[in-house]
Amino acid sequence: MTFTCPDIAYTVNKVSQFMHCPMDTYWVAVKRILGYIKSTSSHGLFLSHTTTTLLHGYTNFYWGGDVDDRKSTTGFAIYLGNHLISWSSQKQHVVSRSSTEAEYRALAVATSELTRLSSFFRDIGSFNSSTPILWCDNLSATYLNVNPIFHSRTKHMVIDFHFVRDKVHAKSLSICYVVHMIK
Known part of the structure; x- marks a missing residue:
């Protein structure tokens, strides 16, 4: 998900640092991330034809x-x-x-x-x-x-x-x- 949703990359990285010793606060954070993904599933990166190659x-x-x-x-x-x-x-x-x-x-x-x-x-x-x-x-x-x-x-x-x-x-x-x- 972090490859296609760059807006969650930092948060997922931070929560992942505590996988070896999960606590309730991290589980709450994971559920919030999943809720965010569900509510923004129609959003994404748009690529269109352009002549600019800078x-x-x-x-x-x-x-x-x-x-x-x-x-x-x-x-x-x-x-x-x-x-x-x-x-x-x-x-x-x-x-x-x-x-x-x-x-x-x-x-x-x-x-x-x-x-x-x-x-x-x-x-x-x-x-x-x-x-x-x-x-x-x-x-x-x-x-x-x-x-x-x-x-x-x-x-x-x-x-x-x-x-x-x-x-x-x-x-x-x-x-x-x-x-x-x-x-």
Whole structure:
């Protein structure tokens, strides 16, 4: 269900973490998820014919949001034109020491998915020459790609940093800042 209903992915993930020791509160949560699925069964993702083939994505994170272990949650959504084609929400494997680090880990995961999708579309011959864009709402993480002064402060996340930076320098990815708007 989480593949076809991205809106429940985080909740299902959270409840699944306690399958080894289920309690009544988790059973109540599972019943609420099932009730939500039943009431929204007519909703879904709509794909229509479009001439836009721009591949772009959005990343976000929830820094230290898990109260049990203070690990951050990474999320991304990848679009082909106006159509959502890939998404993920997952807990990071390590505790991030800063919001910039958490966001940069999210950028690395999304960059990997954008790279995979770009390669797939190129292999089937249906990809245009425009550079994919990855939108990020953390200004510090965005600046890490162009400002080498930050490097000494980011030794604890060097692999993710170099992976994303190499894609940007090779012009196979562009990272842009998006202003987070609260309604």
